[in-house]
Amino acid sequence: MADQPVLVDDAYLTLDLADAGDRTLAAYGDRVVRLLKSLAAERSHFFVATLDDFLGAVYALCFAKRNKPPFGDRTGPLEVPVIVKRAEHIAAGTTRLAGSWLAGFHFNSALFRIAATYHRGLKVVAGKEKVRGIWVADLLEIVEPCFQDWPHKQLDHIYNEVNQLKHDGGGIYFTRKVTWSQAIASLGELIELFERWISKSQLRGRIGCGIARPKGGD
Helix, strand or coil, X not given: CCCCCCCCCCCCCCCCCCCHHHHHHHHHHHHHHHHHCCHHHHHCHHHHHHHHHHHHHHHHHHHHHHCCCCCCCXXXXXXXXXXXXXXXXXXXXXXXXXXXXXXXXXXXXXXXXXXXXXXXXXXHHXXXXXXXXXXXXXXXXXXXXXXXXXXXXXXXXXXXXXXXXXXXXXXXXXXXXXXXXXXXXXXXXXXXXXXXXXXXHHXXXXXXXXXXXXXXXX
16 A cells, blocks of 8 residues: 555644734744844854754744644643543554644643753854853853843743753653743743844854853863
């Protein structure tokens, strides 16, 4: 039997641009386009790779919001019977394309991508793309003096929750602390850093934060 396509390759999810939330997501897409066409993107494949994953976070939030039902913040524990049912679907050779569990799946995907691009984006801005073993707290010490009033509170919340998902035995079994509004705000925080970094780099005539690097840095 010939292979059958799982999904139609020219199918699109349409955002409702009359909806304020969808307009916000669309606006982030427009800002990513501008960043991808910037001189910084031409000069740095590290920056392009970071934007690629950042755009994936925007996509994931689009799917979570336009899911049926749309994503809703979870304040209670995981529903084990739902997880069992999803596993049974897979075992039977089927998967659902909608439902509350899938909305949470897309939201978690966005959180992982936001946390990753936060860390990697700081490395790009700090000029530490190739340095291993340098963490967000270390990078903030380099970047914050350059952008002193740059907000990153929501990014920090998400980064911490993703670390909990990765490293704590129970993950976020009992509750999810990060809300939808925090995830949306975090996108704005990170893209603002990128835009300001590019603007400052253009003024200085070079790509970089413009801060003296510590001894031993690449």
